[in-house]
Amino acid sequence: MSRSRPMFPARRSLIQRIVSPDVLAPLGVGVLFLLAWDAFVQISGLPPYLLPRPGLVLQTLIDNWNELFASLMVTLQITVVAFLAAAISGVGISVLFTVNKWIERSLFPYAVILQTTPLVAIAPLIVIWLKENTFGALVLCAWIAAFFPVVANTTLGLNSVDRNLNNLFKLYNTNPWQRLIYLRLPSALPYFLGGLRISGGLSLIGAVVAEFVAGTGGAKSGIAYQILISSYNLQIPKMFAALLMVTSLGILIFIGLSALSDRLLRDWHESAIKPES
Amino acid sequence: MLQPAITLSHVTKVFSTGTIALQDVSLTVGDGEFLSLVGPSGCGKSTILSLIAGLSLPTQGDLCWQIPEYRQELAFVFQDAALLPWSTVKENIRLPLKLAGISRAESDQLVDEAIELVGLTGFEKAFPRQLSGGMRMRASIARAIVTQPKVLLMDEPFGALDEITRNKLNEDVMQLWHQKRWTVIFVTHNIYEAVYLSTRVAVMGVNPGRIVDELQIDEPYPRSEAFRQSAQFGQYRHRLATALATGMGSVSIL
Numbered sequence: 001m002s003r004s005r006p007m008f009p010a011r012r013s014l015i016q017r018i019v020s021p022d023v024l025a026p027l028g029v030g031v032l033f034l035l036a037w038d039a040f041v042q043i044s045g046l047p048p049y050l051l052p053r054p055g056l057v058l059q060t061l062i063d064n065w066n067e068l069f070a071s072l073m074v075t076l077q078i079t080v081v082a083f084l085a086a087a088i089s090g091v092g093i094s095v096l097f098t099v100n101k102w103i104e105r106s107l108f109p110y111a112v113i114l115q116t117t118p119l120v121a122i123a124p125l126i127v128i129w130l131k132e133n134t135f136g137a138l139v140l141c142a143w144i145a146a147f148f149p150v151v152a153n154t155t156l157g158l159n160s161v162d163r164n165l166n167n168l169f170k171l172y173n174t175n176p177w178q179r180l181i182y183l184r185l186p187s188a189l190p191y192f193l194g195g196l197r198i199s200g201g202l203s204l205i206g207a208v209v210a211e212f213v214a215g216t217g218g219a220k221s222g223i224a225y226q227i228l229i230s231s232y233n234l235q236i237p238k239m240f241a242a243l244l245m246v247t248s249l250g251i252l253i254f255i256g257l258s259a260l261s262d263r264l265l266r267d268w269h270e271s272a273i274k275p276e277s
Numbered sequence: 278m279l280q281p282a283i284t285l286s287h288v289t290k291v292f293s294t295g296t297i298a299l300q301d302v303s304l305t306v307g308d309g310e311f312l313s314l315v316g317p318s319g320c321g322k323s324t325i326l327s328l329i330a331g332l333s334l335p336t337q338g339d340l341c342w343q344i345p346e347y348r349q350e351l352a353f354v355f356q357d358a359a360l361l362p363w364s365t366v367k368e369n370i371r372l373p374l375k376l377a378g379i380s381r382a383e384s385d386q387l388v389d390e391a392i393e394l395v396g397l398t399g400f401e402k403a404f405p406r407q408l409s410g411g412m413r414m415r416a417s418i419a420r421a422i423v424t425q426p427k428v429l430l431m432d433e434p435f436g437a438l439d440e441i442t443r444n445k446l447n448e449d450v451m452q453l454w455h456q457k458r459w460t461v462i463f464v465t466h467n468i469y470e471a472v473y474l475s476t477r478v479a480v481m482g483v484n485p486g487r488i489v490d491e492l493q494i495d496e497p498y499p500r501s502e503a504f505r506q507s508a509q510f511g512q513y514r515h516r517l518a519t520a521l522a523t524g525m526g527s528v529s530i531l
């Protein structure tokens with residue numbers, strides 16, 4: 001046992017992680033699905049403008065890579081800005097809620113209203129109001145879609161401090177600020193990260209929905225624009241290719257945030273602890 | 278007779294649920310005393326500690342610090358270890374010093390001493406979940422003593438431990454107390470432990486929570502295994518067991 005780091009489980013190598021059932025099982029399902037799709041199109045003889053074969057989608061993706069990738073980057077920008085805004089404002093709002101019960105009581109319902117109002121219904125308004133700043137409008141829409149999980153989860157976390165630890169801090173005559181920094185925020189971290197994982201996907205969805213609503217206008221056009229235009233022009237393979245990109249981006253965001261969460265919690269939180277073999 | 282440090286006079290504690298946790302409890306804790314509270318589960322032992330710690334207030338009666346300075350120099354070892362799961366052993370033990378605004382450089386030596394005292398050297402960088410229950414408890418004790426408290430409240434610190442570990446930690450706590458002359462209030466279920474460690478034992482009864490008997494243990498320190506084997510130890514134990522039985526009197530378990 002080493003002196004400095006006793007009892008840490010060995011980290012698994014990259015290859016071991018890739019060959020694990022967690023990766024292989026869903027991959028197998030995916031391959032089966034693609035094979036079935038391909039067979040179905042071939043047997044039924046559907047034309048590509050109704051349902052293209054997977055190979056054609058891939059070919060289209062490669063052929064149009066530069067154009068599609070540029071669009072994806074535009075969407076990614078909106079997503080990232082909205083996501084960061086959701087993360088930061090979410091924590092800020094939650095902290096504000098816990099400062100005073102009255103703030104939570106009076107504002108929380110409005111957070112819920114903002115969350116439950118369909119984004120497609122309010123996005124046109126926002127786009128009109130912020131006519132000169134399309135980017136800002138899109139970010140705002142994506143933020144509305146993304147901020148609630150962070151607020152709800154972090155608020156729950158800030159209020160879920162262990163009673164004994166709370167007593168301990170009372171005993172040490174701590175001020176509310178110290179309790180926030182050293183007790184409540186760390187206690188809320190796993191909840192916050194859980195909220196982030198949901199918000200990551202939601203900010204992407206929010207960005208795509210907002211782009212749809214904003215329509216084809218605007219000089220810099222995101223991936224939703226590509227999907228729209230392709231469907232107008234009956235370029236269905238291209239539409240599928242764009243869809244594939246959005247989905248992949250969503251998966252990447254989720255994997256990235258899960259990895260971040262595991263990294264931050266791996267030493268102490270049950271959710272991130274690798275079982276001993 | 279010791280100078281009184283803390284007195285409880287006619288203290289009653291009724292919780293909002295209507296539970297009468299303590300009824301008319303009067304107790305004096307002497308300066309430098311090792312006082313044990315024994316009694317059946319639910320008799321209000323933890324409640325007495327949290328009243329003394331100021332974590333809750335008596336419904337009736339008075340709690341008075343006869344030596345007011347002591348009030349600021351209080352440490353509490355909770356029934357479970359209550360460590361910060363996200364901090365290493367070392368940072369957990371440093372916590373009270375950090376919250377008191379003492380710099381890392383200054384606290385380093387104190388923390389290392391406390392770690393050594395409880396025998397956790399080599400585990401400074403481990404997280405609480407990587408420790409056994411006994412080691413967690415020792416970390417919790419180290420965190421309590423790192424501030425050099427005048428009054429140490431311990432709530433069944435060894436309740437969940439095996440007998441060998443318990444005996445070892447008993448020995449350590451007794452030595453510490455003997456060296457530093459702290460005032461210790463020690464809650465336990467265990468009669469052996471109470472007799473072995475304490476200068477005085479208060480026996481509590483349940484329904485309602487109250488003090489039914491007090492027993493002075495007149496045996497010089499440091500105490501040794503020989504005391505545990507002596508006839509006198511047996512007599513103390515017997516008296517405590519009898520007092521406990523009267524305290525349980527009104528309750529019948531079917």
Ligand SMILES: Nc1ncnc2c1ncn2[C@@H]1O[C@H](COP(=O)(O)OP(=O)(O)OP(=O)(O)O)[C@@H](O)[C@H]1O
Nearest residue numbers: 292293294296298317318319320321322323324325
């Ligand atoms: N916060 C609370 N609210 C309501 N009732 C409580 C509360 N804390 C304790 N009680 C009640 O007060 C009584 C005494 O509780 P206390 O925790 O002091 O017992 P104890 O002697 O420490 O028991 P144990 O040995 O099991 O720890 C119990 O009946 C308990 O149900």
Ligand SMILES: [Mg+2]
Nearest residue numbers: 322323356432
């Ligand atoms: Mg208790």
